[in-house]
Amino acid sequence: MVEQLIANLRGFIPEVSLAVTFCVALVAGLIVKKHQQEFISVLALVGTLIAGVFVLIYADQSQTLFSGMIVADPFATYFKVVITLCSIIIILFSQYSSEVQQTVKRMGEYYALLVAMTLGMFLMVGATNLLMMVLAIELTSLTSYILSGYTKEATDSSEASLKYIIYGALSTGLMLYGISILFGLTGATDMFGVNQALAAGPVNAIALLIASILIIAGFGYKISAVPFHFWTPDVYEGAPVTITAFLSVASKAAGFAVMIRFFKVCFIDSNVVGLPAGMWASLQGFEWNNLVAILAVLTMTLGNLVAVWQDNMKRLLAYSSIAHAGYMLMGVVVLSDKGVAAVLIYFAVYLFMNLGAFYCVMLVANKLGSEHIDSYKGLGHRAPLLSTAMVVFFISLAGLPPTAGFIGKLYLFAALLDAQWVWLAVIGALNSVVSLYYYVRVVRNMFLRDPEGSAEPVALPVAQVVILLALVIPTLVLGLYFGPLVDFANASVVMFGLP
Amino acid sequence: MQEFLNWLKTPGLTHFLIVSGILFSLGVFAVLTRRNAIMVLMGIELILNAANINFIAFSRYSTGTLDGQVIAIFVIILAAAEAAIALAIVLNIYQNFNTVNVDEFNRLRD
Amino acid sequence: MLTEFGKILIFLILGAVFVAGGLVTSWILRPKRPYPEKLSSYECGEEPVGNAWVRFNVRFYVIALVFLIFDVEVVFLFPWALVYRELGLFAFLEMAVFLIILLVGLAYVWVKGDLDWDKPKPEIPMLKRSVNLVQPKEVQEPTPV
Numbered sequence: 001m002v003e004q005l006i007a008n009l010r011g012f013i014p015e016v017s018l019a020v021t022f023c024v025a026l027v028a029g030l031i032v033k034k035h036q037q038e039f040i041s042v043l044a045l046v047g048t049l050i051a052g053v054f055v056l057i058y059a060d061q062s063q064t065l066f067s068g069m070i071v072a073d074p075f076a077t078y079f080k081v082v083i084t085l086c087s088i089i090i091i092l093f094s095q096y097s098s099e100v101q102q103t104v105k106r107m108g109e110y111y112a113l114l115v116a117m118t119l120g121m122f123l124m125v126g127a128t129n130l131l132m133m134v135l136a137i138e139l140t141s142l143t144s145y146i147l148s149g150y151t152k153e154a155t156d157s158s159e160a161s162l163k164y165i166i167y168g169a170l171s172t173g174l175m176l177y178g179i180s181i182l183f184g185l186t187g188a189t190d191m192f193g194v195n196q197a198l199a200a201g202p203v204n205a206i207a208l209l210i211a212s213i214l215i216i217a218g219f220g221y222k223i224s225a226v227p228f229h230f231w232t233p234d235v236y237e238g239a240p241v242t243i244t245a246f247l248s249v250a251s252k253a254a255g256f257a258v259m260i261r262f263f264k265v266c267f268i269d270s271n272v273v274g275l276p277a278g279m280w281a282s283l284q285g286f287e288w289n290n291l292v293a294i295l296a297v298l299t300m301t302l303g304n305l306v307a308v309w310q311d312n313m314k315r316l317l318a319y320s321s322i323a324h325a326g327y328m329l330m331g332v333v334v335l336s337d338k339g340v341a342a343v344l345i346y347f348a349v350y351l352f353m354n355l356g357a358f359y360c361v362m363l364v365a366n367k368l369g370s371e372h373i374d375s376y377k378g379l380g381h382r383a384p385l386l387s388t389a390m391v392v393f394f395i396s397l398a399g400l401p402p403t404a405g406f407i408g409k410l411y412l413f414a415a416l417l418d419a420q421w422v423w424l425a426v427i428g429a430l431n432s433v434v435s436l437y438y439y440v441r442v443v444r445n446m447f448l449r450d451p452e453g454s455a456e457p458v459a460l461p462v463a464q465v466v467i468l469l470a471l472v473i474p475t476l477v478l479g480l481y482f483g484p485l486v487d488f489a490n491a492s493v494v495m496f497g498l499p
Numbered sequence: 500m501q502e503f504l505n506w507l508k509t510p511g512l513t514h515f516l517i518v519s520g521i522l523f524s525l526g527v528f529a530v531l532t533r534r535n536a537i538m539v540l541m542g543i544e545l546i547l548n549a550a551n552i553n554f555i556a557f558s559r560y561s562t563g564t565l566d567g568q569v570i571a572i573f574v575i576i577l578a579a580a581e582a583a584i585a586l587a588i589v590l591n592i593y594q595n596f597n598t599v600n601v602d603e604f605n606r607l608r609d
Numbered sequence: 610m611l612t613e614f615g616k617i618l619i620f621l622i623l624g625a626v627f628v629a630g631g632l633v634t635s636w637i638l639r640p641k642r643p644y645p646e647k648l649s650s651y652e653c654g655e656e657p658v659g660n661a662w663v664r665f666n667v668r669f670y671v672i673a674l675v676f677l678i679f680d681v682e683v684v685f686l687f688p689w690a691l692v693y694r695e696l697g698l699f700a701f702l703e704m705a706v707f708l709i710i711l712l713v714g715l716a717y718v719w720v721k722g723d724l725d726w727d728k729p730k731p732e733i734p735m736l737k738r739s740v741n742l743v744q745p746k747e748v749q750e751p752t753p754v
Contacts, residue, residue: 002699005699019710023710023713026713026717027713027716027717030716030717030720030721130570131569131570131573134573134577135573135577138577138580138581142580142581142584145584145585145588146584146588149588149591152591152595153595155595155596155606156606156607158588158591158592158595158596159592159595159596159604159606159607160607161588161591161592162536162588162589162592162601162604163604163607165581165584165585165588166530166536166539166540166543166585166601169540169543169581169585170530170543170546172547172577172581173526173543173546173547173550174546176546176547176550176574177523177546177549177550177553179550180519180550180551180553180554180557181553183553183554183557183562183566183567183570184553184556184557184561187557187561187562187564188562188566189566189567189570233607233609234607234608237607238607306609309609310609315609508612508614508615509612510612510614569688572684572685572688575681575684576681576682576684576685579677579678579681580678580681582677583674583677583678586670586674587674590667590670
């Protein structure tokens with residue numbers, strides 16, 4: 001037994017190194033002197049990098065750890081890579097965020113919590129036990145409640161934090177109640193056990209439906225799907241920009257990972273024969289994907305339509321990220337490996353373009369002290385590089401070629417059409433057209449309007465330009481040369497314990 | 500009437516599920532109607548404890564394993580951690596806004 | 610034919626009747642001659658000072674939060690203690706790791722000073738400036754320009 005646990009620890013090294021980094025960063029925050037606080041960010045960066053390296057070293061393993069609590073498999077590895085990249089970029093962002101740098105006294109706390117949040121997401125993407133799933137979601141959520149209220153002297157920040165915890169705690173409660181019903185129906189806390197119990201014989205269909213809806217409420221809150229999205233705009237606006245960017249990418253990625261795994265492992269009938277390769281069938285005729293389809297339509301339509309009216313850039317990007325969650329939900333609706341692969345590709349792309357957009361907003365807010373859309377007027381002449389980069393990110397978010405966003409959408413729609421979900425694909429395409437409007441509105445303000453007030457050029461330090469380029473180049477390159485990414489995603493749809 | 504009394508006298512799974520259902524409904528009701536942030540958080544605690552009753556009842560009457568009870572322990576811890584953070588946030592917001600009425604936090608809105 | 614729960618129900622009903630009955634009979638029998646001193650709350654015979662509904666020091670609150678966390682974590686120790694004999698050294702190491710992580714938290718709270726109970730400094734009456742018994746007759750105010 002002890003040998004087995006030690007063998008399991010080997011597959012768990014990335015998580016262990018994150019946990020150690022968390023403790024070390026917390027203690028370092030107490031020891032290190034005030035003017036040397038950058039040291040902690042270096043510490044957090046190194047710790048996250050080490051975790052990332054271990055993820056890549058053990059990338060090919062596919063095993064279950066700690067008697068079925070979590071698994072390490074290609075699917076989890078893909079999301080761990082995305083999350084690690086995201087947290088590294090966010091740690092770099094934090095160096096240049098004036099909001100975060102003002103609170104120099106609590107820097108150790110900030111980076112420690114950031115690392116803890118990454119740890120929570122790592123556990124989320126691998127969880128195969130319902131208890132582990134809830135605990136991982138909760139670890140991620142608790143740290144993000146604190147971080148979104150990190151600049152606690154700012155009223156906006158503390159309001160965001162309160163709204164976040166009320167919605168978050170409620171949906172955790174609903175989800176736990178749903179899990180308790182599912183536990184009663186199947187007698188299993190393990191996802192594979194749930195699957196076996198459902199395959200063995202019919203259960204009460206209404207109870208199963210109620211349980212699934214309650215559990216979807218938990219996932220829906222994590223990925224900010226309508227109608228569980230109410231917290232999103234307020235939290236995104238009130239929280240520090242770095243945290244907003246982190247929530248919009250990494251937290252959403254982890255939410256999607258745990259959602260896909262839950263549905264695929266629990267509700268897929270692996271004994272149906274005669275399906276085309278890569279297609280699935282759901283158990284007991286329980287059509288959960290229709291539920292998700294409704295969520296997808298609501299999410300992207302509401303996200304895009306409300307984004308049109310927004311004047312605050314963070315709020316605009318918040319609604320845009322709701323809409324993107326809707327697009328990605330379309331990939332979950334398709335019961336096939338192609339759909340999941342499309343979601344994986346979309347996340348890799350979304351990582352660069354969304355972080356890039358938030359980075360630009362942060363730089364502008366640092367310089368001009370405003371996130372209002374009017375302060376972007378004439379920015380094209382004052383900061384040509386920054387504005388051009390922003391245009392690239394927006395084109396990519398809207399899904400136009402030759403950027404990476406186009407590739408992401410292409411694979412999503414291909415998967416939808418492949419599985420005969422034509423009406424959903426049409427709604428998705430219409431939504432992309434709507435989204436173009438509000439992205440272009442910002443671009444028009446930057447290039448076709450005269451600046452209000454000062455018109456002096458805005459200069460960026462070299463380091464910030466390097467980070468900007470590190471986000472722009474992948475956004476452009478992945479739009480033209482996407483073969484390796486697609487191969488990686490296709491290889492990563494494999495989950496442990498499933499054919 | 501006699502049947503009902505007999506049913507009351509022999510507690511089984513259904514009794515516990517009814518209690519937990521009532522607790523859950525009360526919790527959701529509190530969250531939806533209360534305006535005081537602390538009261539909303541108490542409603543959420545009710546929901547978590549309703550789930551706990553379910554877990555333990557199922558564990559005792561239907562599965563016969565200890566899984567449900569272990570989950571209940573973890574849920575208690577989780578509720579405590581959540582309550583600690585939520586109360587700290589409420590304290591912070593009281594210092595900023597001088598109220599804990601959730602209707603008055605509307606600086607961030609469309 | 611009573612089940613165990615039936616007995617508890619009867620016990621509860623009897624308890625409620627006993628309390629309510631005691632209150633009601635004394636309310637019926639006792640003479641009612643209230644005066645302010647009688648109505649004031651009983652504080653060990655001392656005269657009550659102020660209202661009981663005072664604001665507590667916010668420090669109680671921080672201590673309570675810290676206590677809540679560390680108190681509830683102990684729940685994990687009970688199941689561990691039950692199976693400790695079977696699992697042996699490994700279980701000991703596992704719990705040691707858990708407790709060390711908790712200790713990091715405790716150290717954090719300690720160093721941050723949330724456990725210190727700094728009393729309000731007693732105000733010792735002191736002269737703020739050096740004794741100058743001879744007051745200047747008139748201080749010339751600078752005339753505003």
